[in-house]
Amino acid sequence: MSLLKLDRVNAFYGRAHVLHDLSLNVEKGERVAILGRNGVGKTTVVNTCLGLATLASGTIDLNGERFKRPRYFNAARAGVAVVPQGRRIVPTLTVRENLALGAAVDRKGPWNEDSVFQLFPILRERADTLGTAMSGGQQQMLAIARALMANPDLLILDEPSEGLAPVVVDALGVTLCKLADEGTSILLIEQNTRLVHTVAGRYYVLSKGSIVDTASMAGLSMASLHRHIMV
Numbered sequence: 751m752s753l754l755k756l757d758r759v760n761a762f763y764g765r766a767h768v769l770h771d772l773s774l775n776v777e778k779g780e781r782v783a784i785l786g787r788n789g790v791g792k793t794t795v796v797n798t799c800l801g802l803a804t805l806a807s808g809t810i811d812l813n814g815e816r817f818k819r820p821r822y823f824n825a826a827r828a829g830v831a832v833v834p835q836g837r838r839i840v841p842t843l844t845v846r847e848n849l850a851l852g853a854a855v856d857r858k859g860p861w862n863e864d865s866v867f868q869l870f871p872i873l874r875e876r877a878d879t880l881g882t883a884m885s886g887g888q889q890q891m892l893a894i895a896r897a898l899m900a901n902p903d904l905l906i907l908d909e910p911s912e913g914l915a916p917v918v919v920d921a922l923g924v925t926l927c928k929l930a931d932e933g934t935s936i937l938l939i940e941q942n943t944r945l946v947h948t949v950a951g952r953y954y955v956l957s958k959g960s961i962v963d964t965a966s967m968a969g970l971s972m973a974s975l976h977r978h979i980m981v
């Protein structure tokens with residue numbers, strides 16, 4: 751069962767052609783990484799699934815449903831939730847209000863305010879403070895919790911380790927493994943080799959808007975993984 755399937759996708763911002771015949775697939779139960787240096791189109795993969803970049807040709811299937819014109823809410827309703835690059839915590843809203851945004855799609859499942867507070871107890875303590883008043887690591891917890899509120903089958907995280915201290919990244923790795931063990935599939939876009947090594951079972955390498963390599967993580971050393979990120 752495929753949760754995210756892109757087939758020969760070409761995507762644009764205006765006249766800028768960013769993704770070139772890009773195909774990738776994430777099956778239920780998988781933990782997949784997308785690697786690649788800055789500017790190769792990693793975020794554009796996400797943006798195209800959300801309708802923020804233009805899908806000119808190719809197909810996108812979310813949880814078995816084909817979207818000719820993908821839209822943000824379509825993705826969440828289909829069970830694909832995104833933790834965006836830079837977290838995008840709404841600065842005028844409290845922690846609790848930011849969480850409510852994620853629940854707007856009203857999908858059934860184990861996640862609600864109480865269960866995300868159990869996963870990240872600090873969010874309960876800070877529930878009525880502004881989301882952006884917290885540390886970077888706490889804001890990343892909030893961004894993940896907000897995505898979980900949509901009860902996704904697939905969680906896409908776009909460079910979640912960005913700007914976090916190594917010890918906070920390690921905690922993030924533990925959380926993502928726990929979520930995956932409990933049945934949430936993961937698509938992790940990352941440049942942090944250590945986090946990829948902890949979380950992913952398989953990876954794609956993106957270069958200049960195309961997939962140039964894909965393989966299992968098994969047996970892959972940190973050094974060769976690092977070389978892949980530098981492609």
Ligand SMILES: Nc1ncnc2c1ncn2[C@@H]1O[C@H](COP(=O)(O)OP(=O)(O)O)[C@@H](O)[C@H]1O
Nearest residue numbers: 763766768786787788789790791792793794795
């Ligand atoms: N909103 C946008 N409008 C036009 N070009 C963009 C936009 N966002 C990104 N790009 C360009 O698309 C390319 C891929 O960007 P992006 O997907 O953000 O890369 P990555 O996430 O791998 O760093 C880059 O050349 C970038 O300058």
Ligand SMILES: [Mg+2]
Nearest residue numbers: 792793794835
């Ligand atoms: Mg990016």
